[in-house]
Amino acid sequence: MTATPAAPAKTGPRALRGPVRTSLRVEGRALVAGLLLAVAAVALSVVLIGTGDFDIAPWDVVKTLLGSGSPADDFIVNDLRLPRVLVALLVGAALGMAGAVFQSVTRNPLGSPDLLGFGYGSAVGALVVIILFKGDANAVAVGAVIGGLLAGVLVYLLAYKQGINGYRLVLVGIGASAVLVALIQYLISKAQLVEATRAMVWLTGSLAGRDWAQVWPLLATCAVLFPLVLSRSRALRMIEMGDDAAYALGVPVERTRMLLMLAAVLLTTAAAAAAGPISFVALAAPQLARRLSRSPGSNLLTGALMGAVLLLASDLASQRAFGADQLPVGVVTGLVGGVYLLWLLVMERRAGRI
Numbered sequence: 001m002t003a004t005p006a007a008p009a010k011t012g013p014r015a016l017r018g019p020v021r022t023s024l025r026v027e028g029r030a031l032v033a034g035l036l037l038a039v040a041a042v043a044l045s046v047v048l049i050g051t052g053d054f055d056i057a058p059w060d061v062v063k064t065l066l067g068s069g070s071p072a073d074d075f076i077v078n079d080l081r082l083p084r085v086l087v088a089l090l091v092g093a094a095l096g097m098a099g100a101v102f103q104s105v106t107r108n109p110l111g112s113p114d115l116l117g118f119g120y121g122s123a124v125g126a127l128v129v130i131i132l133f134k135g136d137a138n139a140v141a142v143g144a145v146i147g148g149l150l151a152g153v154l155v156y157l158l159a160y161k162q163g164i165n166g167y168r169l170v171l172v173g174i175g176a177s178a179v180l181v182a183l184i185q186y187l188i189s190k191a192q193l194v195e196a197t198r199a200m201v202w203l204t205g206s207l208a209g210r211d212w213a214q215v216w217p218l219l220a221t222c223a224v225l226f227p228l229v230l231s232r233s234r235a236l237r238m239i240e241m242g243d244d245a246a247y248a249l250g251v252p253v254e255r256t257r258m259l260l261m262l263a264a265v266l267l268t269t270a271a272a273a274a275a276g277p278i279s280f281v282a283l284a285a286p287q288l289a290r291r292l293s294r295s296p297g298s299n300l301l302t303g304a305l306m307g308a309v310l311l312l313a314s315d316l317a318s319q320r321a322f323g324a325d326q327l328p329v330g331v332v333t334g335l336v337g338g339v340y341l342l343w344l345l346v347m348e349r350r351a352g353r354i
Contacts, residue, residue: 030302033293037305041089044312048088049081051319087210088315088329089308090218091275094267096289096307097229097300099282101264104236104298105257106166109344112283113268114337116173119279120180121151122272123203127184130199131191140202141217141273148269151176156261163243164257205276205330207315214274221270225263229300232260236298278330280337281307287344 049065050056056064056073063069064077095113102111113119125147129135135143156164159172184203188196235256238246246253271278285307289299292306314332 030293030295030299033289033295034302034305037289037292037302037309041305041308041312044309044316045085045089048085048312048316048319049077051316052076052081083212083215084207084210084315085312086215087218087274088207088311090215090222091207091271091278092281092285092308092311093226093304094218094222094271094307095278095282095311096285097226097304098264098267098271099284099307100286100289100298100300100303101229101236101260102282103286104240105164105261105264106169107240108166108170109287109348110170110283111166112280113264114279114283115177116170117155117176117180118148118151118173118265118268119272119277120177120184121154122148122269123277124180124183124187125150126202126272126276127187127199130202131187131195134195137213141214144273145266145269148265148272151180152261152265156258163254202276204328205278205333206328207275208326208328210275218270218274221266225267226304229260229263232256233298233300236260236300240298276330278311279334280340281310281333283344284337284340285310 046058046061050058050061054076056076060069060073061077064073065082069077099112102113102116103109105111122144125143125145126140128147129140129143133139155169155173155176158176159165159169161168188199191199235246235251238249238251239253239257243253268282286299286303288310289302289306293299293302295302311329311333314336315329318327318329318332
């Protein structure tokens with residue numbers, strides 16, 4: 001009697017059917033969240049373009065963008081308002097992605113350019129150009145980039161000790177922020193009235209008066225750095241599991257961390273150069289994106305989309321909610337972000353993490 005051969009063991013994709021279904025559900029929700037955020041960003045952009053002293057209906061905005069608007073609408077939409085909205089989109093996306101990188105690298109929800117001192121470094125660089133050299137807008141933008149990069153290098157070197165520890169990086173960043181804030185106050189105290197006023201306007205963070213001169217450099221920066229950061233997303237997820245686990249999986253941890261931090265600092269400084277220091281977007285956007293998508297990992301792309309939506313909504317609120325007394329968008333994000341930071345600290349305390 002011939003023995004019946006044993007059934008082969010289940011291997012390959014069929015044996016992983018359960019986990020694969022779970023993974024697809026998570027990725028599907030993240031995809032839906034990203035699509036919803038993209039739609040919200042487009043809708044807010046159209047509404048924001050139509051908002052101002054001369055209101056334009058959303059449908060007329062769309063027709064004008066497609067080249068079918070009247071000459072008056074074409075001038076208002078394409079020459080006056082579209083650059084401001086594009087700057088808001090790019091600045092919000094840059095800050096959202098930079099915040100997602102820092103929170104993943106530090107494995108800390110407080111790991112944000114706002115709290116690590118890089119934004120204050122950009123502010124010091126801009127104020128040195130404004131107050132000491134009386135430079136124009138282009139020189140101020142260059143000073144902001146250089147100041148942010150120097151602050152990033154300083155914080156990294158001070159936090160480095162056989163590698164970068166997340167909590168040590170946050171603590172060093174908070175200390176550097178305190179020193180940079182003191183330096184900002186010193187520079188303003190030594191400035192003449194005209195330069196001090198100009199410095200305070202820049203420090204507020206605003207999208208008013210932004211034109212194509214701010215759009216193109218920021219667009220080029222994002223076009224280079226976004227693909228670079230996204231291409232390292234898998235390595236970043238490995239780093240979130242811990243350095244030892246990442247090393248075991250073949251990830252060059254320190255080189256990857258340094259590259260991602262450099263890219264995030266450049267995104268932060270480019271955003272500051274275009275619109276001044278916009279606070280708390282980088283802190284809140286990645287966490288809100290993670291809660292919306294319910295997806296583990298860094299959520300780089302959804303964080304960038306959430307940052308764009310937050311900044312567009314804040315700019316719309318600054319124009320619609322306060323009537324003729326429009327607030328700079330940096331004031332609105334600071335008010336909302338301060339409340340969010342307090343809520344975050346309370347939640348972290350209840351969870352026993354601080």
